[in-house]
Amino acid sequence: MRHNILKYGVIAGLVVAAGMWGTLLAFRGDMPHGWLGMALGYLSMLVALSAVFVGIKHHRDVDRGGVVGFWPAFGLGLGISAIAAIFYVFAWELAQATVVGDFAGHYATAAIAQAKADGADAAALARLTAQMESFRLQYADPLFRLPMTFAEIFPVGVLVSLVSAAVLRNPRGLSARG
Known part of the structure; x- marks a missing residue:
């Protein structure tokens, strides 16, 4: 069972890392924000x-x-999901260190620009700006960023594991053909 966890976890991890890097290359090092970024990210996770x-x-x-029982299969x-999530975290850290740069700063700028475009008043913009600055500072801390990145993919893995x-x-x- 450990062999299968490692084998399929590495496969899933390499696929999700390739999806992330493919997106980065397609968007020239800038991760798409909003619905497009989420759709591409979660699609690559599901694949x-x-x-x-x-x-x-x-x-x-x-x-x-x-024959396999529910709990051993789950x-x-x-296990496979955890290995894939670890690969995802390392791929994101490598991406940030090489091509993405200040993701939190870009995210904050995009969120504030979207709020302005949506017609937010000055008080709402001030609150959002303070929240984004707080997020930017937290995101700089690896003890915040690494678990947060892990938590992006692992719940998807839990759901896929439950269904599977x-x-x-x-x-x-889906019995084996004999």
């Missing part, structure tokens, strides 16, 4: 975390003779 489903199915069909999925374990605990669900 990468399909390795959770494949890993659980492989474990069930090859290692367990076609645990396998969580629920589907694949049934031996007739």
